[in-house]
Amino acid sequence: MSDVVYVSFLSEYSPAWADSLAPCVAQVLGHPLMKTEITVDLEPYYAPERNQYHATLILAGLLRHLPEDGSKIVGITQLDLFVPVLTFVFGQAQLNGHGAVVSTFRLKNEYYGLPADEEMTLARTVKEVVHELGHAFGLVHCRDYRCVMKASTYVEDVDLKQASFCGACRELLDTTINEETLHRSK
């Protein structure tokens, strides 16, 4: 397994929008991201009583498609995600693991009855993808409201934080990435 981080779109997005996401995430993360085309059937993860999709099960399904040379994979979907005990989640990750999934469902202005704004959705999605990948690299929530690792429960929280790590989270992330690289080279 190498240190490639893959991003996969599990729903249909405009090619321009999808193409611009990976470079933005890579820039914030400080680690390259590669797009991979995979097909995951999400219908088995639908919960009709909630009209939502089970994030944990999608994540498990996604991990089965992690390419051999990949260290992590993040899936992006337009579906509304939940975990059993919570009403919804923007995304979910394996803490210190190999995968993450992010939903753009509640990151879009349209969900809140506002006019569509693709740039805004992109900015929010970059933050949430970086946030979930941060968890996959072992980072936990940060108390600094500007740090991308600050927990967000409303879309306003996502807008408030920046697409960057605070000093402490950056240092921890760099250390983890270096250690993982060193471990694999051995």
Place this chain on the structure above:
Amino acid sequence: MRKRKILIVDDELSVRQSLGEWFREDGFEVETAPDGTSALMKMETGPYDIAVIDLKMPGMDGITLQKRIREIDKSSAIVILTAYASVETAVEALKLGAYDYVTKPVDPDDLSNLVRNILRQQELSEENVRLKEKVSELSLSAPIIGNSLKMRRVLELINTVAETDSTVVILGESGTGKELIARAIHGKSKRRFFPIVAVNCGSIPETLLESELFGHEKGAFTGAQYRRKGKIELADGGSLFLDEIGDVSPKMQIDLLRVLETRRFTRLGGNQEISSDFRLICATNKNLDKLVEDGVFREDLFYRINVFSVPLPPLRERSDDIPLLARHFVEKYARAMGKLTKEISPEAAALLVSYRWPGNVRELQNAIERAMVIGREPQIVPADLPLRLEANNSDPNERTLSALEKDHIEGVLREHDGNVTQAARVLGIDRGTLYNKMRKYGIGREA
């Protein structure tokens, strides 16, 4: 900052997993249990900051579990989780001391706010305990008075050692102010914003000392109704002051050695190892070298605690400081008694300086307190001082130290009509030591 611990109890695996992951991402150390019985077993590895409990579970329900947890640990914040909201059960849970009550599925923002509020309240409570201890420490701490060469040397030693994190042993006779020096070292150290926790090892029976130092779990022994933190745990981040370390039993010496080597221990009746980051300051009026030579004190423990020693001179070896100290105590008691401060007459001052003060600064302090209580003159005069001060000034150079000590003890006992407790207080020694000395010199209570 230590990692917060949370216990999640729910019979549904998916709830345990998703809630567990959510809290792990929030930086918590998470334990989960599928039912009440397993949860109670997990409590042994506590304490937990928060316990999230499902209301309806097979076997023990959430309300019963909440009661049982409360019996073990009063400090965990309990959050009741249920799929079926009912006002009655919510009220019952809250009456029993639950922090809050949430229905599944929970809005992430509600859960986030709830946790934030719990942690804020717990942080404030912990800060409150720390501040109370700090205030009590500050009110207990007194300035170190002394300008003699020997005391200047002690102050230099305090400044040198305070900056380090080394173990210190303070050596000195009873009443020389060993605890004052320990508090000064702590007060100048980087640990000063955390508590200094003092334990007098000589005044507590071995069995109680063990529980005092290591704490205990609920049911560890008869009367242990609740889990209780020991002094070692309470000293986390700060300093642990063990007074009269020379009086510690051989078994306790082994236990202490283990803690000092690993900074880890278990509470009595518990099996969970707890770590505590404390700086050790010890004190004794015994000759530790001699105790090691006699096989009474473990050599390995001696080397472990004797990293840096601060010898305190007895008052008779720094008589230059007596007028300064006497002046300080006069002002202290004048303030405490709401009286005008007094001068010390030249005759009284001469008596104070020439007396040998076997009870050291504590004895001088008691003598001045007595003079401030009984004195009717605008000055402190010889008549206000204890009789033994004058008696003791007769040719002390021609008598042995033992003879002087015997006379002095007899004098103090006479002054207090044979009351050993009062005499011990004046002499600045404990009752046990006074009884030993009375036996040694053949002195009866009627002396």
